[in-house]
Amino acid sequence: MADSPSYLNAHCHLELSLLKGAIRPGLPFVEWLEKIVALKRAAKPDDLLVAARAAMQRLHETGTRVLWDIDSLGIVPHMVQQAETTPLPLQSLTIFRELIRFDPVDAAAIVEVSAKYLPDPCDVVNTEVEYGLSPHAPYTTSRALLQSVAGIAIGRRFPVCIHAAETAEENEMLEKGTGPLRDFLNPFLPKDWKAPGKRTMEYLDDCRCLNERTLLVHCNDVTDDEIALIAKRGASVVVCPGTHVYFGRGEFPLARLMSAGVNVLLGTDSLASNEDLDMAREIRLARELAPSVPIGSIEKLAVIGQAAPGNSDGN
């Protein structure tokens, strides 16, 4: 029997696994955000933990051996703490601690503390565990926070994950300060908030966030010039085919990213915006969304051994 494939899933939020099927597909992004915030707030930690464990088992069953996951609630770090009694079914787990903070006040100090208390990479039973930081998105963090994360990550060599250019609404909010995302976030923004006046990629570059330590997630709304900038800076991009289908998004920029030489990876995103955590399904969906890209090239995007951001030597 042929060996079953071993996959890298480069973007997930295991802590949201309880919300599988809770929000119907195809809603506008802002409505989805509104619902996810409320559902996450109402969920019980024990239930989130049980669902995250089941989701990790599903990853294992479908061949994922390396996972890069975003954590905001401490659910997956708790699983790491319990690994002596309940081992994690993964070879390697990178946990990105999520930062969401609109207010620039104390941003540098908050980032400093977050980075200081990131555990060192370690082996927990049979799993290598590493940590990084994830400023959630350029519209849920301040310029000061993004600049601080970028500065500290370079000095301390940890990876940084940012949801970026996910929607046209995001680019509109950052460039012009208008649109449905701005309207939704208005109650949370500082009273003196001003749009950066730039689209996501140029703004992140301004904040020194585009470099080889950076993992950009989605990049659905990007121009060719922005893709060239990502490639020039050496940042990686994770595309999430299942989530792309779930939201019914437009162009899937995989072919443009790959032909520009960007280091592209595949991720499932969470079960709150995807039906499954099966990387073979993600490969199939990527092929459907980007039929000009050969299937063999797409399969390589999910193969273990892809250069991880933060390891500029490619290990």
Ligand SMILES: [Zn+2]
């Ligand atoms: Zn995500």
